[in-house]
Amino acid sequence: MAVASVCALSLGTPHVPPHRLAGALLDGDTTLTGIVVTELRVPRLVLALVAGACLGAAGLVLQEALRNPLAVPEMLGVSSGAALGVAAPLVLTLSLPAAVQPLLAIGGAALGGGLTLLAAGLGRSPSAVLLTGAAVAAALQAALLVLMVMADQLDLQLIYRYLLGSLSARTWDDVAGLWPWLVVAAPALVLCAPVLSVMRLGDEDAEALGVRAQRARLAALAIAVVLIAPVTAVCGPVAWVGFLAPHLARWFNPGAGAVRWLSWSVVWGAVVVTAADVPARLALAPVETPVGAWTALLGVPAGVALMRSGGRGRGRARRATVAGAAVRTAPQDVPSGSVSGVPRPEVPGHTRGIREAGGGAAPVPGGPTGTEEAR
Numbered sequence: 535m536a537v538a539s540v541c542a543l544s545l546g547t548p549h550v551p552p553h554r555l556a557g558a559l560l561d562g563d564t565t566l567t568g569i570v571v572t573e574l575r576v577p578r579l580v581l582a583l584v585a586g587a588c589l590g591a592a593g594l595v596l597q598e599a600l601r602n603p604l605a606v607p608e609m610l611g612v613s614s615g616a617a618l619g620v621a622a623p624l625v626l627t628l629s630l631p632a633a634v635q636p637l638l639a640i641g642g643a644a645l646g647g648g649l650t651l652l653a654a655g656l657g658r659s660p661s662a663v664l665l666t667g668a669a670v671a672a673a674l675q676a677a678l679l680v681l682m683v684m685a686d687q688l689d690l691q692l693i694y695r696y697l698l699g700s701l702s703a704r705t706w707d708d709v710a711g712l713w714p715w716l717v718v719a720a721p722a723l724v725l726c727a728p729v730l731s732v733m734r735l736g737d738e739d740a741e742a743l744g745v746r747a748q749r750a751r752l753a754a755l756a757i758a759v760v761l762i763a764p765v766t767a768v769c770g771p772v773a774w775v776g777f778l779a780p781h782l783a784r785w786f787n788p789g790a791g792a793v794r795w796l797s798w799s800v801v802w803g804a805v806v807v808t809a810a811d812v813p814a815r816l817a818l819a820p821v822e823t824p825v826g827a828w829t830a831l832l833g834v835p836a837g838v839a840l841m842r843s844g845g846r847g848r849g850r851a852r853r854a855t856v857a858g859a860a861v862r863t864a865p866q867d868v869p870s871g872s873v874s875g876v877p878r879p880e881v882p883g884h885t886r887g888i889r890e891a892g893g894g895a896a897p898v899p900g901g902p903t904g905t906e907e908a909r
Contacts, residue, residue, distance in 0.1 A: 535583075535801070538808040542579045543571060545816055577706045582811050582825075583804040584712055585701075585765045586775055590803020591723060591796060592761040593776025594783065598730040598792050599754035602664050603841055606777040607762050610667035612755075613773075614674035615646025616766035618681075621693050625681040636711060639767035643759045646674055651755060663751075699772035699826025701811055708768045715764040722757045723796065730754070730792035772807060772826045774833035779803035781840040806833065 544550050548567050550558060558571040589607070596605045607613040619642025623630050630638075654666040682693055695702070729750050732740050737747040765772070783798035784790075790798075810828040817823060 535805045535808060538805065538812060539579055539583075541812050542582070542808060542815075543575050545812065546570075546575070547819070573705070577709050578701050578704050578811070579808065580709050581704050581712075581769065582701055582807045584709070584716070585769055585772060586779070586803035586805065586807030587800040588712075588716070588719070588761040588765050588803070589772060589775040589807070590779030590783075590799040590801075591719075592758040593803070594780040594792070594796050594799040595723070595726060595730065595754050595758050595761075596776070597780050598795075599733055599751050600663055601734065601736070602661065603781065604777075605664055605667075606774065607758065608771070608773055608776075609664060609671060610755075611646030611650045611670035611674055612643045612759060612762050613646075613766060613771035614671045614678070615642035615644070616640070616763045617697055617771050618642045618674050618678055619645075619763075620767050621678060621681055621696065624693065625685045625689055632707075633711070635767045636715065636764045640759060640763035643763040643766070644756075646670055647755045647759055651752065695824055696770040698824035699770040699829070700822070700824045701769050701814075702822050704769065711768065712764050715760055719757060719760045722760070726754060726757055727793045727796050730796070734792060770824075770826060773830040774837065775803050775806050775829050778806055778829070778833040778837045778840075781837050782806075785840045785843065 540552050540555070543555055544552050548570060550567055550571055554567075555571065558568045559576070592612075593606055596607065596610065597603055599605075616639040619638040619640075620635055622628075623638065650663060650667040650670045653670065654663040678693075678697065682690055685693060729745055732743055732745045733747065733750055733754075735743070740747050740750070762776075779799045779802040780795065782802040783795045787794055787798060806829060807825065810832065811825045814823045814825040814828050
């Protein structure tokens with residue numbers, strides 16, 4: 535995070551050496567370099583950190599609540615609904631104040647997530663929620679395409695850049711609009727984290743421990759909506775950060791629980807968005823590319839690779855545990871001629887000779903014959 539932050543503040547036009555960043559930030563530099571750093575690059579960096587943290591936390595909440603590593607905002611209609619809520623007034627030429635945009639995004643995200651849970655039977659089956667969410671997201675994206683057809687050329691360019699997720703031309707006002715929602719979401723995350731640990735056990739075990747699975751799943755979706763919608767209202771749906779950050783948290787801390795994974799998902803989400811914004815700003819300079827294109831381009835293959843390596847690691851850990859348990863329970867110093875430490879009864883000499891010669895067991899008087907044993 536430190537390296538990505540220094541690169542975000544230093545690189546570009548004008549170039550600011552790292553040793554001059556402290557002076558530009560603390561001394562109130564009024565030159566062009568100081569204005570660019572304090573009024574353009576620092577708000578963009580703060581927004582990248584906050585947006586990545588929110589998306590990473592929302593991704594882990596959804597994955598743990600639905601017990602599915604593929605449960606991401608993009609697959610549940612949440613991101614598409616938020617984007618639709620913001621893009622619709624722009625295309626329909628409705629003049630609304632900027633303070634209303636987060637509310638429109640929250641309404642659209644709640645609509646998408648609510649339709650997903652209602653169509654899936656209020657989340658009774660995690661797999662059904664994911665499949666239904668993909669269908670709802672496709673329907674909302676189709677509605678966005680209809681709006682794009684209705685838009686003129688200027689609005690079309692704005693919507694296109696917005697839908698891919700962009701941090702371009704963001705100021706301190708955009709950052710300030712996120713803090714009220716974070717004040718609401720942070721305590722909810724703290725209260726939600728222990729419940730997520732119980733939800734990992736399954737619905738039946740969670741019910742036995744006093745957690746109502748369906749209500750907990752609805753609450754998790756509500757928290758995810760509050761985290762995702764304000765970020766989407768400001769910078770658009772930055773794709774697949776909520777997929778990659780939880781898998782990075784699990785890969786680096788495979789033995790941890792949902793509480794520790796949640797905190798590390800916040801950190802990794804901030805790192806992913808901050809690191810992706812550097813090539814988004816500089817790769818095709820002076821033209822800026824959307825940061826969401828870079829997170830999707832790099833996040834999907836990296837997340838799949840982490841899932842595969844994580845599955846193999848858990849399989850090896852389970853096999854090692856089973857092997858260790860077998861070694862611990864195996865009998866020690868078993869005497870010759872015994873099974874599981876119980877001495878075998880002696881048999882007549884001619885019978886023992888037949889067994890050693892491989893001729894099979896001799897019939898015991900009054901016992902079952904070879905045919906009966908085979909039967």
